[in-house]
Structures are given as structure tokens and as C-alpha cells.
Amino acid sequence: MRSVEWHDGVLRLIDQRRLPHEMVILECETPEAVAEAIRTMAVRGAPAIGAAAAFGMALAALRSPASDRAALLRDLEAAARLLKASRPTAVNLFWAVDRMLRRAADEGLEDPQAVREALVAEAIRIAEEDVETNRRMGQYGATLIRDGDTILHHCNTGALATVDYGTALGVIRTAHEQGKRIHVLVDETRPRLQGARLTAWELLQLGIPFTVIADGAAGYFMRKGKVNIVLVGADRIAANGDVANKVGTYTLAVLAREHGIPFYVVAPTSTIDPNTPNGDAIPIEERDEREVLEIEGVPIAPRGARAANPAFDVTPARYITGIITEKGILYPPFDLHIRRALGLEQEDLRDVVALRGL
Numbered sequence: 001m002r003s004v005e006w007h008d009g010v011l012r013l014i015d016q017r018r019l020p021h022e023m024v025i026l027e028c029e030t031p032e033a034v035a036e037a038i039r040t041m042a043v044r045g046a047p048a049i050g051a052a053a054a055f056g057m058a059l060a061a062l063r064s065p066a067s068d069r070a071a072l073l074r075d076l077e078a079a080a081r082l083l084k085a086s087r088p089t090a091v092n093l094f095w096a097v098d099r100m101l102r103r104a105a106d107e108g109l110e111d112p113q114a115v116r117e118a119l120v121a122e123a124i125r126i127a128e129e130d131v132e133t134n135r136r137m138g139q140y141g142a143t144l145i146r147d148g149d150t151i152l153h154h155c156n157t158g159a160l161a162t163v164d165y166g167t168a169l170g171v172i173r174t175a176h177e178q179g180k181r182i183h184v185l186v187d188e189t190r191p192r193l194q195g196a197r198l199t200a201w202e203l204l205q206l207g208i209p210f211t212v213i214a215d216g217a218a219g220y221f222m223r224k225g226k227v228n229i230v231l232v233g234a235d236r237i238a239a240n241g242d243v244a245n246k247v248g249t250y251t252l253a254v255l256a257r258e259h260g261i262p263f264y265v266v267a268p269t270s271t272i273d274p275n276t277p278n279g280d281a282i283p284i285e286e287r288d289e290r291e292v293l294e295i296e297g298v299p300i301a302p303r304g305a306r307a308a309n310p311a312f313d314v315t316p317a318r319y320i321t322g323i324i325t326e327k328g329i330l331y332p333p334f335d336l337h338i339r340r341a342l343g344l345e346q347e348d349l350r351d352v353v354a355l356r357g358l
């Protein structure tokens, strides 16, 4: 099955809090259950969160007792607020929920039943588009990978790539399928160990050679000349190209610059937020300190120790070689190329005309 799958009016998720080979399936029948799955990271990774939230909206429509359109739209607004409050950083969540709200508000849908059917179809479309988008990013990104390359990868960008390809993992998978002999250095990704738990499993399934390393070992391998390219995903890309991704990404980008190693971000255009001007404006999720102080419930610090746990960090655009999207690879100047990729250039030209008073 796929990591996010719609089955007879129920959202089925492969629970990513467990080891993937255990294949524990979580069934969500209400928007509340979907919001909880996102908050607790049973479903995680920016595009998967977006797809799950879209199904959360479809469930809200199906479960709403509303008999008229206005009442149904009010229930959907409430579900949107609930889902948007589940995690703050990955913009795909907000993008998907807003897309569902726009679809629900479509003038052509006259009665509640038509809205319900349209929302289920739209959520399925979002999930299917995600798979297709990943394949396209994989094709573009694989052009950057040479036979014999060692790729450094952070966190888990598959969710789960064996079935859905993934973003950075999609590039790795495509290069492998093209017959390139590659090796992946897998950052374990403390504190939640998405690299060691999920990425390592996916690479095993795909038969791609890899080595798990402690996050702090990345500089060691770069300095030894063992890394040819760094590939990471993204949770939100600001209008100027600054990128929020799993904490530790910024460190890798600075190290890569020091060692002259290309640093690429792989993300669909739905991860770009043109309304966030730069990285300082991206909300960074702070998670429970127990994620740092414990591993699988076992304390690793003395009782009384306190921890800080930012789940993401921001990599300034100047450290990024390129952003691999489904529309092609964006290079600096990122602000201009992002606007072009999002089709916003026309409006900008109108703004310029307005500013000049024409």
C-alpha cells in the first residue's frame, strides 16, 4: 500500500512512529483523528502531511451532518482550523487545506452531496499528483547524479519512498534505477531518528547501498572527500529561496559550502510559500523536550536535565546550489526563478507598472 491511502471512506496511514517493517496501519475516520496523526507524526514529511490533511477535509465533509451548503462550508472551515493547528512548519499542510476549501467553495457545486463528492475526488487528486510530482523531481534530479557518487541525505524524504518515491529519496531511487552505482550516507537524524529508522529501511528495500552515520559525523566524511553531493527535502521554502527543513540541514549546508560540495534541495512547488518573504518569517515547530532526553522512552540524560527541541532549521538561500522541483531545477537568483515557477511573474509586472504610475 501507499503511505497515505484512501480506502472506502477511511484514510489509512502506515504509522511512521513504528519501524516500517512492522507495517502498523492507522485508520482515520474523522478530521480529528487525522489532525492527531499529523501532530504525533504517525504521518510526517511535508507532502504526505499535505495529502493526509486533504483527506482530513474530505472526512470532515463526509462526517458533517449539514443538510445545506452554507452549514457544510462552516463545518469545513472549522475542520480547516483544526488541521492547520496540527503542525506549523510544513506549508504543504496549509496549501492542501486551502486548496480543499477553494474546491468546496466552487460555485458549480450546488448541494452538500456534490461538495462531499468533489472533496473526496480532490483529495485523491492531491495524493496522486504527489506521486507524479515525485517522479518528475526524480527525473530532473537524477541528471545531477554521476555513476559512483556518494550522496549525503538528511532525515526521511520518502514517506515511504518504496511506494511513493519521495522527494530527495526519489532522486536517489531514480539514479539507482538508471543503473548508476551510488552510495548513500544516511544521517541518523536525531532526535526522532527518521534517517536510521525510515530512510535506512527504504534503501534496504530498494537495494541501494548505504551507511548510517551519526549527524555529527557529516563534516568528517566531507573533509575526507567522501561526499559528492548533498540532497535534502524541505518543509517550507520562502519567496527568497531560504529553506526550512529538518533540524541539522543548515549545518550540512554550511559544511558543504566549506568543502565545495553541491547542496540541493528537492521539493515540489507546493512547498514554496510565496507569502513568506524569507526564512526568518517561517514558524519553526518546537517539540517536546522528551524527544531529546529519551530514546524510545529510555532516558539518555540525567533526571532534571532540560532540553530544547526545534524540529526544523532555516538554511539561507546563499548556501543552496539549486532547488529541484517538478517544474525543473531552480538556480539563483531564487526569488526570480521561484516567481517564474509559480507563474507569478505577470502579477509582478503589473505591480511594476502600477509603481511607475502607468
Ligand SMILES: CSC[C@@H](O)[C@@H](O)C(=O)COP(=O)(O)O
Pocket (backbone or CB within 6 Å): 044, 045, 046, 047, 090, 154, 155, 156, 157, 158, 159, 166, 167, 168, 194, 232, 233, 234, 235, 245, 246, 247, 311
Ligand atoms: C518529503 S520530506 C521533506 C521534509 O518534510 C523532511 O525533510 C522533513 O524535514 C520531515 O520532518 P518531519 O518532522 O519528520 O515531518
